[in-house]
Amino acid sequence: MNASGAVTLRRPDDFHLHVRDGEALAAVVPFSAARFARALIMPNLRPPVRTTAEALAYRQRILAAVPAGAPFTPLMSLYLTDQTPAEEAERARESGCILGFKLYPAGATTHSDAGVTDIRAVYGLLERLQETGLALQVHGEVTDPRVDVFDREARFIDTVLAPLAERFARLRIVFEHITTRAAVEFVLGAREGIAATVTPQHLLMNRNALFAGGIRPHHYCLPVLKSEADREALCAAVRGGSPRLFLGTDSAPHARSAKESACGCAGIFSAHAALELYAEAFEAMGALDRLEAFAAHHGADFYGLPRNGGRVRLVKTAWDVPPSYPFGAGELIGLRAGERIGWRIAAVEET
Ligand SMILES: [Zn+2]
Structure with missing residues (x-):
């Protein structure tokens, strides 16, 4: 960060993103396209994206939702089921735009019942x-209801x-969206070829944020927010600059009505401010110089893709997050809705 409170990065990638389909897709893709050059799109639609052909068709629908002129490349993952044929691996590779298969233990999270x-x-x-x-992208939680929800990742x-x-x-x-000290220790100590994504919410919040003054459905995601000791372990690992850790927002939009409910859906929407939230987290941990890597x-580098050209400039200027965004017939509540974020994007240079 320079003296005026600004940081300039090579254009970044979001390696874990949910964009849904239909009207929801159209509502959320522009937020990611304004910030990231590429995103790895998660396949948990209903029905899930299980085959190369389904992923290529879904990719076309995503591209159709990208605002004209925005150079945004969707990368795909296939939803692994008990029935996925082994030959699907070669078909996926030949497609040139599928980075791997997503393992959802059946029942672990939103639309994972076919897992x-x-x-x-x-x-x-x-x-x-x-x-x-x-690659195999893994939602790393056991689903046994007898295991405490805060212990499911470690188990x-x-x-x-x-x-x-x-x-x-x-x-x-x-190992997607890691949340615990146990996961940090596993990834940093593992053999070659193992990496992890880290979300903004797990760097910024601990589980107290679920109950601050009352129950907070917009802070509920899976894996659920963990203890302060776990959050500190994630921050320490990220601050350490390990090349095994990289950006994956897990931004997961749900209509407000599905979140504010007697049985609210899991998922935090952060695409409207993802890079800005990471900038806040990295500033708080005194590691803005690590944000670009x-x-x-x-x-x-992990996925063997070229690094992006272009630059994004972030400045330390607070802005008010709108109370909601349009989301098809409903509305969408972004992380920090109605509150402030300390960083904003000042400029994007695309090449
Ligand atoms: Zn996810």
Whole structure:
């Protein structure tokens, strides 16, 4: 950061993004296209995006929602099910725009009921995936309702992820949206080929934010916010500059009515201010000089993609987040709605 409170980055990528479909898609894509050069789009539509053909069709719908002239490239992930044929790995690789397969343990989060019920059902596919060099993107939580919700990530590491990483010793794995000290320790100490995404909310908030003055449905996501000790461990790891950690917002839009409900949906919408929120988090941890590598280098390097051209300039100027955004027939509540964010985007240079 220079003396005037500004930071300039190579154009960044969001390696974990939900954009839904239809009217919702049209409402949210412009926010990401204004900030990021590329995004890895998650496949948990209803029905899920399971095949290369479905992903290519979905990608066209996303491109149609990108504002004219915005150079934004959607990258795709396929939803892994117990029935995914092993040959899908080669088809995905040949497409040139699919980076991997997403493992959702069945029932772990929004629209994950078609997910994998037993990891052994997909060993054949994982074998082929390892050969292609594509990645496995993992929602890392066990789904056993007897396991405490705050312990599900740590339990997943011990019972699923660590054995999987050992069994498929060359499989490239992204442990998505890590939230705990246990996950940090696993990723930083793991073999080659293992990385993780980190969301803005897990750097900025701990679980107290779920109950600040009353129940806060717009702070509810999965994996759920964790303890302050966990948040500090995430910040320390990011501040340390490990190339295994990179930007993935997990921005996950739901209509206000689905969030503010007796059984509210999991997901925090952050695309309207994603880069600005990361800038706040990095400033708070005294690591603004690490933001560019986290946002624009580590993820591209992990996936073997060229780093983007162009620049984004952020300035330390507060702005008021609107109380809501239009979202099809409903409305969408962004993180920090009705409050302030300390950073804003001053300029984007596309090449
Ligand atoms: Zn997600």
